[in-house]
């Protein structure tokens with residue numbers, strides 16, 4: 001079974017964030033990261049309903065205190081506010097953070113499948129805006145935030161290589177759920193990382209993409225490990241979400257609602273598999289972190305409580321064969337469904 005080939009987590013890094021298990025972020029980045037990180041999309045002004053800067057900053061602080069050092073954001077999250085908040089948190093202690101951000105979504109023309117970044121200088125200028133918002137002179141990981149193969153791929157690759165040569169980024173890659181764009185980014189074998197949606201509800205990456213990353217040494221950053229909150233087992237058929245939380249589509253859109261109800265059934269069946277000393281969210285993160293291709297998972301924490309609970313999952317034992325077998329019975333290996341369209 002796939003999880004049996006996994007080496008013990010590395011904990012060879014000394015420093016202020018050394019208490020959580022760590023993994024190499026792929027074979028080429030030279031970075032090691034906590035096996036659980038923190039995603040920072042759901043800040044005030046994003047598409048995740050009401051949020052408060054104090055809670056978001058407290059989530060970052062609680063993550064750090066718990067041993068998390070890997071943080072994921074994007075230029076587009078809340079119009080740059082997410083990067084700015086992370087910048088505020090990093091002030092005077094940049095070395096405690098491994099920062100991943102993204103570029104490509106702003107002004108992406110979905111119909112033409114083309115981004116506004118059609119020259120290397122525009123791409124470099126875009127990443128320099130992120131550097132300013134983050135208040136830093138280097139980004140650890142820059143990711144292309146577009147999920148379709150698009151004509152500007154060579155611009156992104158050339159721009160990312162130049163930024164790396166210039167010391168403005170340490171590593172680069174793409175956020176996608178598709179193998180083809182990843183292959184395009186890795187055509188010369190120098191794509192450092194992939195960010196991908198992977199969870200108990202979406203095991204599709206196990207079929208091709210995760211094995212490809214293992215073979216080629218690409219570090220894997222997992223988003224969606226909690227399936228946007230579904231795997232925290234806190235919603236039911238009567239759930240409601242505010243208008244400015246895109247999850248209201250789970251209720252309002254008949255097709256999505258049908259899917260939501262099916263997912264709730266799977267979550268209900270999962271309850272008997274979760275050990276008594278863990279929350280379902282922690283169990284779901286253990287599942288993700290147990291895959292040998294995965295370097296880190298970045299659950300979106302809205303507050304300090306969620307951040308602490310997610311970080312604690314990093315220290316739990318890897319899934320046993322019995323636990324994995326139980327999950328296999330609910331969602332087949334390589335099966336499930338995409339939570340994100342991309």
Ligand SMILES: NC(=O)c1ccc[n+]([C@@H]2O[C@H](COP(=O)([O-])OP(=O)(O)OC[C@H]3O[C@@H](n4cnc5c(N)ncnc54)[C@H](OP(=O)(O)O)[C@@H]3O)[C@@H](O)[C@H]2O)c1
Nearest residue numbers: 039040041072175223224226227228229232299300306309
């Ligand atoms: N295209 C891309 O590159 C892309 C797309 C999506 C996400 N991301 C990245 O991935 C990060 C995570 O986003 P995601 O979509 O993958 O979401 P997720 O982590 O699967 O789910 C996040 C939601 O789970 C709930 N949650 C988190 N921790 C919890 C805990 N300990 N206990 C109970 N509930 C908990 C919260 O729900 P409530 O809001 O109900 O509290 C939170 O909003 C983002 O912040 C972003 O950095 C990237």
